[in-house]
Amino acid sequence: MATKKWGTLVIAASLTLLMLAGCAQNNGNANGNTSGNTQEANNTPSATEAVEEMIDLVVWNTNLGFKPIEKGSQLYELYKDVLGVGVIHPYVEWNGGTAYLNQLNLKIAANEMPDLFKPQQGIEESLAKNGAIADLTDLLPEYAPNLWNLIPEEVWNIVKANDPTGKGRIYYVPGVLDYGRTAGLIRQDWLDELGLSMPTTQEEYVKVLEAFRDQDPNGNGQRDEIPTGGREEARWMDHLFAMYGIAMHEGNPDWDMYDGELTYSAVTPYMKAALAFNARLYKEGLLDPETLLNNKAQWDGKIDANRVGSYFHWAESVGGHLETIQANAGVKGDFAVLPVPKVEGYEGFYTAKRFQGPVWVVKNNKDEKKLMATLKLLNNLYDTNNWEKLFYGVEGMHHVMNNGKPSTLPEDKSTMENKVFAPHNDFDTVEFKKNLFNSIDYGDRKWAIDLNLRNMDENVKYIKTIAGDGLPASIYEGFADINNRTLYVEYATKIILGQFSIDKFDEFVEKWYASGGEEVTKRAREWYAKTNG
Amino acid sequence: MVFESRGEKVFRFAILIVLGLLSVIALLPLLSVISVSFSSGWVVDLNQVTIWPKAFTFDSWQYMIDRPDLWRSFFLTLITTLIGTLLALLVTAMLAYPLAKKEFMIGGILMVGVVITMVFKAPIVPYFLTVRSIGLYDNPLVLIVPHILNPFNLIIMRTFFKQFPKELEEAAFMEGSGYFRLLFSFVLPLSKAVLATLALFYGVVLWNQFQHPLFFITDTDWYPLQIKIRQFITDPNEMPFLASRQEVNYNERTLRSATVVFAIIPVILVYPFLQKYFVKGAMIGSVKG
Numbered sequence A: 001m002a003t004k005k006w007g008t009l010v011i012a013a014s015l016t017l018l019m020l021a022g023c024a025q026n027n028g029n030a031n032g033n034t035s036g037n038t039q040e041a042n043n044t045p046s047a048t049e050a051v052e053e054m055i056d057l058v059v060w061n062t063n064l065g066f067k068p069i070e071k072g073s074q075l076y077e078l079y080k081d082v083l084g085v086g087v088i089h090p091y092v093e094w095n096g097g098t099a100y101l102n103q104l105n106l107k108i109a110a111n112e113m114p115d116l117f118k119p120q121q122g123i124e125e126s127l128a129k130n131g132a133i134a135d136l137t138d139l140l141p142e143y144a145p146n147l148w149n150l151i152p153e154e155v156w157n158i159v160k161a162n163d164p165t166g167k168g169r170i171y172y173v174p175g176v177l178d179y180g181r182t183a184g185l186i187r188q189d190w191l192d193e194l195g196l197s198m199p200t201t202q203e204e205y206v207k208v209l210e211a212f213r214d215q216d217p218n219g220n221g222q223r224d225e226i227p228t229g230g231r232e233e234a235r236w237m238d239h240l241f242a243m244y245g246i247a248m249h250e251g252n253p254d255w256d257m258y259d260g261e262l263t264y265s266a267v268t269p270y271m272k273a274a275l276a277f278n279a280r281l282y283k284e285g286l287l288d289p290e291t292l293l294n295n296k297a298q299w300d301g302k303i304d305a306n307r308v309g310s311y312f313h314w315a316e317s318v319g320g321h322l323e324t325i326q327a328n329a330g331v332k333g334d335f336a337v338l339p340v341p342k343v344e345g346y347e348g349f350y351t352a353k354r355f356q357g358p359v360w361v362v363k364n365n366k367d368e369k370k371l372m373a374t375l376k377l378l379n380n381l382y383d384t385n386n387w388e389k390l391f392y393g394v395e396g397m398h399h400v401m402n403n404g405k406p407s408t409l410p411e412d413k414s415t416m417e418n419k420v421f422a423p424h425n426d427f428d429t430v431e432f433k434k435n436l437f438n439s440i441d442y443g444d445r446k447w448a449i450d451l452n453l454r455n456m457d458e459n460v461k462y463i464k465t466i467a468g469d470g471l472p473a474s475i476y477e478g479f480a481d482i483n484n485r486t487l488y489v490e491y492a493t494k495i496i497l498g499q500f501s502i503d504k505f506d507e508f509v510e511k512w513y514a515s516g517g518e519e520v521t522k523r524a525r526e527w528y529a530k531t532n533g
Numbered sequence B: 001m002v003f004e005s006r007g008e009k010v011f012r013f014a015i016l017i018v019l020g021l022l023s024v025i026a027l028l029p030l031l032s033v034i035s036v037s038f039s040s041g042w043v044v045d046l047n048q049v050t051i052w053p054k055a056f057t058f059d060s061w062q063y064m065i066d067r068p069d070l071w072r073s074f075f076l077t078l079i080t081t082l083i084g085t086l087l088a089l090l091v092t093a094m095l096a097y098p099l100a101k102k103e104f105m106i107g108g109i110l111m112v113g114v115v116i117t118m119v120f121k122a123p124i125v126p127y128f129l130t131v132r133s134i135g136l137y138d139n140p141l142v143l144i145v146p147h148i149l150n151p152f153n154l155i156i157m158r159t160f161f162k163q164f165p166k167e168l169e170e171a172a173f174m175e176g177s178g179y180f181r182l183l184f185s186f187v188l189p190l191s192k193a194v195l196a197t198l199a200l201f202y203g204v205v206l207w208n209q210f211q212h213p214l215f216f217i218t219d220t221d222w223y224p225l226q227i228k229i230r231q232f233i234t235d236p237n238e239m240p241f242l243a244s245r246q247e248v249n250y251n252e253r254t255l256r257s258a259t260v261v262f263a264i265i266p267v268i269l270v271y272p273f274l275q276k277y278f279v280k281g282a283m284i285g286s287v288k289g
Helices: A002-047 A074-083 A095-109 A123-129 A139-143 A145-150 A153-161 A188-193 A202-214 A269-283 A296-304 A315-329 A368-381 A384-392 A430-439 A443-462 A486-497 A504-532 B006-037 B041-045 B059-065 B068-099 B107-119 B124-136 B151-163 B166-174 B179-190 B192-208 B211-216 B225-232 B252-283
Strands: A056-060 A086-088 A173-177 A182-187 A226-228 A255-258 A261-264 A308-314 A335-337 A350-352 A355-362 A399-402 A405-408 A463-465
Touching (some): A056 A368, A074 A368, A074 A384, A095 A123, A095 B124, A095 B211, A123 A355, A139 A145, A139 A368, A145 A368, A182 A188, A182 A315, A182 A350, A182 A443, A202 A226, A202 A269, A202 A308, A261 A504, A296 A308, A296 B041, A308 A315, A355 A368, A430 A443, A443 A463, A486 A504, B006 B252, B059 B068, B068 B107, B068 B151, B068 B192, B068 B225, B124 B211, B151 B192, B166 B179, B179 B192, B192 B225, B225 B252
Parallel strands (some): A056 A086, A226 A308, A350 A463
Antiparallel strands (some): A173 A355, A182 A308, A182 A335
C-alpha cells in the first residue's frame, strides 16, 4: 500500500514540477521581453543623451489582415520620421469590430490599455466615466494645436454635448467628413446605348430601370442585367429611399427634422411611401432578386460583372469598379451620379453626416512622457502636410515611384504593414481627396480616375446634412434592439419582399414606439435642444 | 447473411437513397468551394462558377502556397497538434488511472474538482488574467498547455480503466511490477481503442483552436493555421482603395476558397482512418458513468 501511495505522490509531484518548469520558462520569456523594453526606454537617454528620446506607443486600430507594425520595421521607421513617435501596432483580429472589442476589453482588464486606440461600440463612454481615458479638453489646444484647429468648433461642441460624464468635456477625437461621399450611381453609358436621357423624376427612373431590364444594355445577348439593388438588411440601397426625403446612412435609417421635430426617419410616413416603392420595384423585377441576401463581395461581384445598372456607394470610387468591368467585359463603362429623382410631394436628398463618431481615444497615462508623446503624435497626425506621406506609406511596400509620381501598389496582405493612420479619412475633405487623385501617377488609368473626380463635384448638388448629425449612440442605452434596427430590418425586408402588405408598416411604427422608441425619441430631442439651443 | 424479405430490401434501398442524397447535399458546398479556388477571378466575379471550375487556373493556389507565413502557421499547427496530443494523452492517462482505483484515497475529492471545471466554465476575463499570470501570454506554449487535460476526456478514460479486467493487473502485480510499470507496460498497450479516440478528440481541438490564440497570442509569427486563415479572409473594406489594378487571375473570393480548402486537406486525409474510432469513442465510457 505504501509503495502505491508513494507512486501516486511521485506522479503528482512530477506533474507539478513539469507545469512549474513550463511556467517558469514562460515567465522568463515574458519578463525578458518587458524588462528589455523598459531598459531600453530608460537607458537610451542616459547612454546617448544627445539623441532625442524616442518613445514607443502602442496603437490599436482596424486591421483587415495586414501585417502588424513592429519596432524597427519599415513602417515604424516611416512613422518615426513623420510623426516623431515610435508606433507599435500589434495585429488584432477585427471581425466586424467584435473580436477587436473583446480583445480590447481583455487588455483593459489586464491593465494594459493601448496608449492610443479606436474605441468600438461606445466603449469610450464607460472608460470616460471611470477616468481611464484622458480628458482632452485642455490638453489638445495646448499640445496638439493642429488637431484642435483643424476640427471645426461646432464639431467640438457636439463632442462636448455628447460627454457621457455630462460635464461638457472632450474625451475623444471625432471623425469629420466634410462633404457628401455617397450617392446613387447609374450607368451613363447604358443610358447612351439605349438612347435615354438621365432620369430626373421617379417615373423616368423606373422607365430607365425597365429599359435596363428588357433591352440588354450590356449587349451580351442575355437578359442578365440587374437594374438596381443593394445588400442584406436592406442596406446600401439608400438611393431608393432618398427620393422620399429619408435620412439614411448606408442603409441605416437616421434622424432628421420631420414635421418640425427630430424624428427617426424609419417611423415616418415618408418611410412608408419609400418601402411601398421598393416593394413595387421588387415585384416588377427591377430590384435584384437577391438584394436582401447580397453581402459586399457578392454585390460588388455583380457590379464588376457588368450586370448592374444603378447602385448606391461612394461616388468617388466608381473608377475601381469601372476598371474591373473593363478587365472582365472589355467595356469602358461610366457610372454617373444619379440626380435624386423627384417624387411629387417629397423633398429628396442624399444624406450627409459631418460627424463620424469617435476615431481616437487616449489612455489616461500616469506616465507623463507617454501622454505627451501621444499628444505629439496627434498633433503631427493632423498636420495636413504629413497626410500625403501617410497615405502613400513605405516606398517599395505600399507604393512605387513612376516618373517622380507615387503610384500605390495593389493590396497584398502578405507583404504590407497595416497603415494604421489615415487622417485623410478621419478628417475627409473634398480638396484633399482631389489632390490625392491628382497626385497619382495616372498611366492609362486617367479615364477612370477622372470619373471619380467628376462625380465628387456632381454629388455636392444633392447632399443635405441631416439634423441628427452627431447624435451619440448613448441615446439607445438600454434599447439595443432599436440601435441594431432589429424591428426595422424585419418589417422593411418583409414589406419589400411582399410577404407583408404595406399596411403592416403602421404596426411596425406602433411596436417601435412601444419597445423603447418613445424613450429614445425623447432623448434624441433633448440632445437636439441641447446642441441647437 | 441474414435473409431479407423484399420489403426489407426496399427499405434498405430507400435508406441508401436518402443517405446518398444527404451526402450529396453535404458535398456540394465543398465542391463549389474547391472549384472556385481553381477558377479565374473574373468568372467568379460573374458568379458563373457552380460545381465545376471555369477558366481553370492554379493561380490562387500558387499565390497562397508562395506565402511563407501560411506554411509557418501550418507547420506550427501540425507540431503543436502532434506534441499537444501526445502530452494530452500522457497527462490524461496518468490522472485517469489513479482516479480509476478505489484504493486511491483522495480520488473522490479530485474527481469533484474535475467535474467542477466541467460544469462551471471560467468567465473569460478571470480566465484570461489567470492564464496570463502564469506567463502564457504571447507564449507559443499557450497553444498546447491549456488543452492537455480535458475533464470530459478524462472521465471517458477513467471509465475505460475501471472496466479493465482486474485479473490482468493482479497477475502483473504478482510479477512484481509497480503502478508505473503496470500502466505503461500492461494497461496502455491494451487501451489502444480509447487512446485512439481521445487522440482524435484532442487532435481536432488542437488543430482547430481559434479562441485561445486569438486572446493570448499577439505576435502574428505564432499564429496557428485557423487564425492565419481568418486573417486572410477578412471582409473587404468599405473604403475604396486607390491602388492600381492588378493583372492577376485570382481575386479575394478565389483566394478565400483556396485557403479554406488548404486548411481542411489534412483533416480530410486523416479522417477516414480515424473515423471508426470516433464512433467507438462515443460508446466507450458510456456504459458506466
